[in-house]
Amino acid sequence: MNTVRTVKVGGDYHYTIAIGADLLADGARLAHMLRGRHALVVSDGNIAPLYADRVEAALRAARPDLVLQRFVIPPGEQEKTLARFGECLEALASLGATRDATVLALGGGVVGDLAGFAAACWMRGIDCVQLPTSLLAMVDSSVGGKTAVDLPAGKNLVGAFHPPRAVIADTSTLRTLPDRELRAGLAEVVKYGAIFDAHFLHWIEGHAEALLARDEAALAHAIALSCEYKADVVARDPFEHGDRAMLNFGHTFGHAIESEQGYAGTTGEGLNHGEAVAVGMVLAARLATALGMAPTEDADRLQALLQRLGLPTAIPVGLAPESLLARMRLDKKADARGLRFVLWTGAGKACITSGVDEGAVLRVLTHG
CATH class of the missing domain: 1.20.1090.10 (Dehydroquinate synthase-like - alpha domain)
Incomplete structure (x- = not known):
């Protein structure tokens, strides 16, 4: 049996960080975090081919009623822009996302920052579940609710504090991490x-x-x-x-x-x-x-x-x-x-x- 470690973030914006192997295939755990019937999986061109199908299959098995779509950006910090942020909002519009929709940020820090910022702004704030796939994102950017995009003038200059509904860190993704x-x-x-x-x-x-x-x-x-x-x-x-x-x-x-x-x-x-x-x-x-x-x-x-x-x-x-x-x-x-x-x-x-x-x-x- 896989051991799942949990860390609780307290305060006014409390949530749980789950750490363990094969958590992206745990449909019940993923579905438990969704309040509504709309979900957008945000990922990038490196991570989506590895894990997006697994996440979506697990969600659909647990929640057959779920309206689920995927938004994929090219990989890299240079993609964490206002333009990509706008495209993510358009993807939420295409989904018909309501106030109880959820954004699932599947990837490293760039995806987590961009997806979290979009969740913070769509209808003035919807749920975001962080699914970090890099070690850096697991220990840093997925925790704490700091979301942002970059400008040519500097890094993370446009953003919002938007604590996640949950963080689910699947350590098995580190096996494929460069x-x-x-x-x-x-x-x-x-x-x-x-x-x-x-x-x-x-x-x-x-x-x-x-x-x-x-x-x-x-x-x-x-x-x-x-x-x-x-x-x-x-x-x-x-x-x-x-x-x-x-x-x-x-x-x-x-x-x-x-x-x-x-x-x-x-x-x-x-x-x-x-x-x-x-x-x-x-x-x-x-x-x-x-x-x-x-x-x-x-x-x-x-x-x-x-x-x-x-x-x-x-x-x-x-x-x-x-x-x-x-x-x-x-x-x-x-x-x-x-x-x-x-x-x-x-x-x-x-x-x-x-x-x-x-x-x-x-x-x-x-x-x-």
């Missing part, structure tokens, strides 16, 4: 240890090879613990007015890199999200050291772990520090006092720091 995407997800797993729990960071160091080898027990433990950390902070701060911002450790630097590269990670011409966050975490740790907040040894340890996991830890060649700094000024985490970063005072101890001197940031961007 190695690069697995490593990208491990960057976000490392983030939770870096900002919340030095013991978890130590556990990752001891299980790095098992995680890279896709050991199911190790991955399930890493996913469940990551989700528990995120669920705890989301319950306290659902709209990112305080502590939840700590989840952005490494993201200010990382988003600037992604934006400057034109979200070219999917084509292999740039870093993907997890890779950019890996670089960003190292830069954030180095910035904390430069500001006298944390020891150099902790930054070295973080960099070494990310390198063991096969992740980049340096800014890609050809990106100008001044251009990256300009991107950060537009980052949605900036405030009236200037640049705002999630830094740390050492492993497992994150803090939000506003009004960071741009000169210090520029020196880190230039010299690492």
Whole structure:
């Protein structure tokens, strides 16, 4: 019998995260999340051929009355646009989706963000069930209800907070996940240890090879613990007015890199999200050291772990520090006092720091 782990997200917008193998074929579990008779499966050109038929067959067996359609976008961050968002709304219109309809986001973070934003806006908000198929989406973007699309000016600048009705993470999908995407997800797993729990960071160091080898027990433990950390902070701060911002450790630097590269990670011409966050975490740790907040040894340890996991830890060649700094000024985490970063005072101890001197940031961007 498959073991299903559950993590409960509390607060005013409570829901459950289910983690286990073969959950996409569990029609009863999927159908239980649908309040009405309309459902739109949103996926992309990589994931839909692998799993969409399975999800739809399971739903139809459990709910023969269901009016079910599929909307598929091309893969890649560059597709997370207002234009694709509009097409998703048109798909809901074609479905005849009513106020009790459900959007099923089947895929990675791009699909989850786009589908969740469409669900947030259709008739001022309908249910969204997140079905993450990448490690990164399982431990990060599917949990917490942050939905958005990108603009040429920056990442995730247009969006809404829209907590999901449920998250169903089928760990068997990780068997087909490309190695690069697995490593990208491990960057976000490392983030939770870096900002919340030095013991978890130590556990990752001891299980790095098992995680890279896709050991199911190790991955399930890493996913469940990551989700528990995120669920705890989301319950306290659902709209990112305080502590939840700590989840952005490494993201200010990382988003600037992604934006400057034109979200070219999917084509292999740039870093993907997890890779950019890996670089960003190292830069954030180095910035904390430069500001006298944390020891150099902790930054070295973080960099070494990310390198063991096969992740980049340096800014890609050809990106100008001044251009990256300009991107950060537009980052949605900036405030009236200037640049705002999630830094740390050492492993497992994150803090939000506003009004960071741009000169210090520029020196880190230039010299690492």
